[in-house]
Amino acid sequence: MKKVKLIYNPFSGNSKIINKIDTIIGIYQKHGYQLIPFRISYEASLEDAFKDLNDGEWDHLLLAGGDGSVSDSINMMKRKGIDLPVGILPTGTANDFAKCIGIPNTIKEACEQIIMSESKKIDLGYANGKFFVNVLSFGLFTEVSQNTPTNHKNTMGKLAYYINGIKELPKFKKLKIFVEGKEYFYVGDAFLVFIFNGKTAGNINIAYKAELDDGMLDVIIVKADLVHTAKSFLNFLIRNHLEDGDEGITYFRTNKIRIDCAEEIRTDMDGEKGPQFPLHISCKKDSLDILGYRKSKPKQIDKFLKNLRSSLPKKAK
Numbered sequence: 001m002k003k004v005k006l007i008y009n010p011f012s013g014n015s016k017i018i019n020k021i022d023t024i025i026g027i028y029q030k031h032g033y034q035l036i037p038f039r040i041s042y043e044a045s046l047e048d049a050f051k052d053l054n055d056g057e058w059d060h061l062l063l064a065g066g067d068g069s070v071s072d073s074i075n076m077m078k079r080k081g082i083d084l085p086v087g088i089l090p091t092g093t094a095n096d097f098a099k100c101i102g103i104p105n106t107i108k109e110a111c112e113q114i115i116m117s118e119s120k121k122i123d124l125g126y127a128n129g130k131f132f133v134n135v136l137s138f139g140l141f142t143e144v145s146q147n148t149p150t151n152h153k154n155t156m157g158k159l160a161y162y163i164n165g166i167k168e169l170p171k172f173k174k175l176k177i178f179v180e181g182k183e184y185f186y187v188g189d190a191f192l193v194f195i196f197n198g199k200t201a202g203n204i205n206i207a208y209k210a211e212l213d214d215g216m217l218d219v220i221i222v223k224a225d226l227v228h229t230a231k232s233f234l235n236f237l238i239r240n241h242l243e244d245g246d247e248g249i250t251y252f253r254t255n256k257i258r259i260d261c262a263e264e265i266r267t268d269m270d271g272e273k274g275p276q277f278p279l280h281i282s283c284k285k286d287s288l289d290i291l292g293y294r295k296s297k298p299k300q301i302d303k304f305l306k307n308l309r310s311s312l313p314k315k316a317k
Contacts (some may be wrong), residue, residue: 001033001034002032002034002059003033003034003036003057003058003059004028004033004034004035004036004058004059004060004061004062005035005036005037005038005049005053005058005061005062006021006024006035006036006037006038006062006063006064007038007040007046007049007061007062007063007064007073008021008037008038008039008040008063008064008065008089008091009040009064009065009069010039010040010041012064012065012066012069012091012092012093016091017064017065017091020089020091020107021037023107023108023111024062024064024089024107024111025037027108027111027112027115028111028115031115033059035062046072046073046076047076049073049076050076050077050080050082053080053082054080054081054082059084059085060084060085060086060087060119060291061073061077061084061085061086061087062086062087062088062089062114063086063087063088063089064088064089064091065089065091065092066090066091066092066093066094066095066271067092067094067095067096067097067133067134067270067271068092068270068271068272070088070092070097070098070133070270071131071132071133071269071270071271071272072272073086074086074124074131074133074288075130075131078131084289085119085289085290085291086288086289086290086291087114087290087291087292088101088103088110088114088290088292089103089107089111089114090103090105090110091107094202094203094271096134096135096198096199096200096201096202096203097133097134097198097270098110099199099203100134100198100199100200100212101212101290101292101293101294102292102293102294102295103292103294110292113292113294114291114292117291117292117293117294119289119290119291120213120289120290120291120293121213121286121287121288121289121290122212122213122286122287122288122290122293123197123212123213123214123215123216123283123284123285123286123287123288124197124283124284124287124288125195125196125197125217125281125282125283125284126283126284127195127269127274127275127280127281127282128275128276128279128280129275130269130275131284131287132269132270133197133288134196134197134200134201134270135194135195135196135197135198135201135207135268135269135270136194136195136267136268136269136270136274136279136281137192137193137194137195137201137267137268137274138175138193138261138265138266138267138268139175139190139191139192139193139222140191140222173263174189174190174191174224175189175190175191175192175193175261175262175263175265176188176189176261176262176263177189177190177193177221177259177260177261177262178258178259178260178261179219179221179257179258179259180257180258180259181219181252181254181256181257181258182254182256183252183253183254184219184250184252184254184257186221186250188223188224189223189224190221190222190223190224191222191223191224192221192222193219193222193259194206194207194218194219194220195217195218195219195257195259195281196217196218196219196220197210197212197283198210198212206220207220207242208242213285213286214253215255215283215285215286216253216254216255216283217253217254217255217257217281217282217283218251218253219250219251219252219253219257220242220249220250220251221249221251222248222249223247223248223249223250254283255282255283255285256281256282256283257279257281257282258278258279258280258281259277259279259281260277260278260279261277267279
């Protein structure tokens with residue numbers, strides 16, 4: 001019987017994994033797998049979960065959690081030199097990376113999709129010695145994400161981020177940044193910066209042109225110009241912010257970049273505390289074997305927004 005290790009944090013995502021363990025075991029057992037759960041706790045660390053994974057008996061890893069938990073596990077894999085396919089169950093508060101690879105929200109559907117799939121090689125981001133699966137960011141978005149009230153997020157969804165973001169603009173301090181890469185060079189002010197391997201942050205489809213298997217990272221810089229930035233936030237609503245003509249945003253793709261910042265400001269990596277400046281960032285192509293990958297089909301809203309963008313006057317695009 002093929003062995004699979006499930007690594008989970010019982011406190012991730014309001015503990016919603018706890019009542020699903022038996023369901024997961026049952027599905028895997030039905031398909032001829034022996035599922036062995038490992039519960040992360042104070043007594044059993046993440047490092048402990050990887051102690052026996054080099055013995056050659058394991059078929060794949062199943063990681064249950066949000067972006068931060070998944071990122072921590074993959075970094076541990078890399079440090080231990082473990083090369084196994086990975087399946088992800090979206091049980092965290094934010095599951096941006098799981099959405100990016102097309103994993104269903106329900107545990108049963110996610111398990112079935114993972115089990116029935118072939119592994120696919122995808123890229124990972126890498127910054128100052130640590131891998132990230134989805135996004136590295138700093139600036140306004142990091143502050144807004146942490147300062148938007150939970151009840152607003154629950155009732156208004158991603159619109160809450162936009163509203164709170166525009167509200168914070170007048171009092172947010174401009175960041176003096178230095179960006180150096182073969183595709184782009186910039187010294188100046190900015191409100192926020194994203195370096196995407198995935199597509200979404202806080203469930204907002206920001207890097208909608210990004211691909212997980214192209215060997216490139218998508219860099220988005222929102223410049224510190226109140227007029228243009230307010231317009232850019234409105235463009236976010238119709239996913240028009242990466243098109244030509246938005247003077248408040250710089251967008252380019254790269255496989256290697258260096259970024260520094262004059263201010264002492266925190267960075268965010270996959271929803272957790274990120275590295276300090278200067279940032280040395282690169283894309284590690286084909287660095288992870290992922291299970292359950294399914295390129296998402298355009299939703300009705302995506303088709304509507306595409307048609308809306310194409311109907312805008314050329315200058316507005």
